[in-house]
Amino acid sequence: MGPIAFYAPLKSPHHPVPSGERQMARNLMQLLTRDGVVPQLVSELRSFDKHGDGAVQAALLAQAEAEIPTLIAKGRAEGWALWATYHSYYKAPDLLGPTVSAALGIPYVSFEATRANKRLGGPWDAFEKKAQAACDAADVLFHFTGRDAVALRGHLKVGQQLVHLPPFLAQENLPTQAEPDASTLLVAGMMRKGDKLASYSIIAEALGHLTGDWQVEIAGDGPCRAEVEALMAPYGGRVRFLGQLDAREMAQAYERARVFFWPGVNEAFGMVYLEAQAHGVPVVAQDRPGVRDVVAAEGLVADPTPDALAAALLTVLNDDETHRQRAQEARDLVQNHHLLTAARQTVWEVLNPLMKET
Incomplete structure (x- = not known):
């Protein structure tokens, strides 16, 4: 069986900036x-157009067209058996993948592909059409969340498979369980405008x-x-900024944490939720699409007000029995649904027969 060609158009697994996107690309390469x-x-x-700029899209389309012949030649020479793409969207x-895989006559599969009809006719029209064409070309569409499945299911072609692959950590076993000795809340997220800053604003309000x-x-x-x-300034010495952490340092932060707090504004799902829960750190988050696919139900707060979030935090911080139960529920969730073993079984049950057909 030949090698698998892997591609991540939004963020390469070699990208220098840490993120859940980069981590999932790396996890998928390990899975495959x-x-x-x-x-x-x-x-x-990187076919990324942040602002809906037609000139940027045209330039990226031209770059792709220029690269495709080289990829086809490389695929033929090396005997690629399958093309796998992670996160194609508007x-x-x-x-690249649909054209190259068709030319080589190999299966094309897509992880976390999305369709967004509302983008048709707008500034991302050309790119949304390409994203939908990629969905149409896929032999298998692996979706991470229920929200993504809804849009994909209504457009499935004859013979296409839509398969639920829960987001997963690239490890076979759970890490050592955290045993915090202080009432420490852990927050983790990139500091940038938009949804991330919105989550930080909610956190600052709840802390009050x-x-x-x-x-x-x-x-x-x-x-x-x-x-x-500035948002955290009113809380003075209660707040400690750790900066950007590597995997080892992040694991140490989980070990100190009594609870992990991240509201999750417009998160696709959030790898940090899985990491925290694997360590037995209960999560408090807003009950949002995507987030609810990876967070134990008791950690989801339906009421978005700062009062409700604070109440949920205080319950975990102050009640030892609640904390113990929630920590065990978190670890059980990850153990049963979000580790590499379960993900491998799901994916290879689909890929094995697909690759044997070629």
């Missing part, structure tokens, strides 16, 4: 590794409703660091 054969990252083309569609002895550690950095520091 079998019998010592590692998937090949076949392109670093801002960063897969401009907390009582008792507590402190916050914030892992993350970014261009809006000053804005986040």
